[in-house]
Amino acid sequence: MKTARIMAAIVLVLAGAAALGAHYLAPAGYEQQFRMSPDAPPSTQHLLGTDDLGRDRMARLLYGTRVSLFLAPIAAGIATILAAFFGGMAGYFGGWVERCALLFVDLFLSIPWLFLLITVRAVLPLNISPQNSVIITFLLLGFLGWAASARVICAGTKELMKSEFVWLARASGFSGFKLIRLHLMPNLRGTLLAQFWISVPVFIITEANLGALGLGVTEPLPSLGSLLGELQSVIVLRPHPWQFLPLVILIVVVSCFQTLLNSSEVRT
């Protein structure tokens, strides 16, 4: 198990390093169109061939991995903070505060995610740069994807509030922010970390779903999601197996996150 964790960490570090070094590793810009050789097979000039517009697939994969790999954790961070706030508040105060907070959480959970994302994305201004579109997409994921984690954190907080050491602390005069800082937060850290790691692959896949619908990161900026969009064409699959590579990267990255998540769960 330890070996698996180390391997997963190494793969993620390598993927992260490759994505960060995309500028140096990529043979061309991700937006550069080699229009005389669209949809070209792998060659020495284009190691993974070119896409329909003649753009180097290798460059797009490196930059796309960078976008998904670095922005998904930011979105997961936002979602975890929001979940900690609402879930923690519900668990800490209990009573009508808990009922109101959980009602709000249930409302969020009952809304179909993808539909909500498409709707929110559609009402945003049209004239936004690709860089802003990618930030908006992941911020949306973060601000809309906290509800499930909030329930887990609420349950964890309630459990802690019933524990003997919290009773003792309260009997000793600890309350409010001090109780949260010294007793609740350190004991909730494992739960929060687990929620964070769960959210990262979920957000990568959700962005991929949005990208496949043409509503994620806008052209010419690539993401794993927009690269996966090509796989919608079932006929395309047969002659171009190298188009599967973004899917392979996505599976590997998500699996590595899951392996690390399992290890962090074991530790909690």
Add this chain to the structure above:
Amino acid sequence: MKRLLWISVLLFLAVPLFAQSGGELRFSIYSEPKTFHPLRTEEISSDTIRYLTSGVLLRLDRITQKAEPELATSWKVLDGGKRIRFTLRQGVHFSDGTPFSAADVAYTVQQLMDPDLHSTTGDAFRSGSGKVVTRVVSPGEIEIIFAAPVAGLAELFDTVAMLSAQSPQKEMAVAGPFYVAEHRAGSYILLKKNPYYWKKDSAGRQLPYLDSIRLDIQQNDEIQALRYSRGEIHLINRVAPGIFDKLAAQGTAVQDVGVSTDTEFLWFNQVANAPIADYKRAWFASANFRRAVSEAINRDDLARVAFHQHASPAVGIVSPVNRFWFNSKLVRHPYDPASALRRLQQDGFHLDNGVLRDKTGHEVEFAITARAGDEARQQMAAMIQQDLKKIGVKVNIAPVEMSALIERITTSFNYEACLAGHTRVTLDPNAQMNIWLSSADTHQWNPAQKSPATPWEAEIDKLMRAQASSSDERERKKYWDRVQEIAWEQEPFIYLVNKHTLVAIAPSIKNAQPSTLYPQAFWNVEHLSLNH
């Protein structure tokens, strides 16, 4: 031995006969037909059913582009397009056996012009206020009198399906080659051979050759292509360019019939109260700006890359395939970024470190909206983005889901530029009145104007009305040519490419003659047969 020889000869002769008839043709339509009423069709699935089942007075030959007799043996346009007299074919029956006569034509026209029916087919005949009158001269002859002259009158009857005045089956009794025999909602529609169909082939055999047509409802292009390559369906009427190449690479029978009447174009929002910045509205209203954008777009590359060489750079409103109405004096706008920059300089634009700025210093940046999931348009947008970058213009691409896109371009006008396409079913310029009249709701760049916003739009209004009220083809052509010239000079629509007609027709289908005009692969359906 002699008997055996005779049997062999008979079998030899019988083979081509059997090959010429029978069998079930299978292909797909994209959606459930909204109606089976042939005068109320508005979308392509209903229209396909109408085409396959309806009897019409005359039909436009999709190859020669000339009107040919069908239920009418002859016709004469009188009073400059105000009247038309049809001599009807004798001995014709509807699919339920009821006879066809002038009374049925009168009934059809009355239904067609009934405002309560809301027939878009009938809209083309509404030339002026006042009733449309029919006069049955004899059971075999009828005259239709309109309130005002109707341009291109005879050809308009190509889409008017004859209804039976007497049949208890009402609009389900048809005079075309097939009738609707079965309908499984969301699954398929089965059409069977009309036993009373009047048409015979040159050898005197009754048409159609096919026994039935099964129309499977299938939205997904990929699945259609997969089913075609497996032999589960016999044809695809319109193949997407990317799929076309994949099918061709697999050795599956596909055909590029040539340039079609379909156009792809870009336009800028010029609506006066649209929620866009004033300085941007000023750019979009400038013909120099629009023409500069047009000249900076490499149409050859669009056709070659986004459409896999299955499109041709567009010249203007009319596709060159529309031989009569195309203004042959026009040439396509050149790809010339240097000329584009010169035009922009005339309007006070200037390059500042590779970034184009207007005379007030605003960076030139706009968003092109296109339907999310439309692969070809997304690719065109990405190529236009790169082309315009060369003249310092920053383009953002905004894919929008279909219903949101329609809301933006028709109601809120909350967009800057839009990439879209026109699918033309009829060749006559009258069919484009709803686009070019400044008062029209589908005058996309600035719809429903109370009075024309610009002198050139006022001139187009005048020319469109003039061509619509004239029955002299040469005069109409002159007016329409001038409209094409104005549209070429002003470029409210920046025409990009004319798509090619791409069809897939299985080798087992005989007598197929695909056309660039709708319905491309099966326009001569009564002559199609399956080789068993």
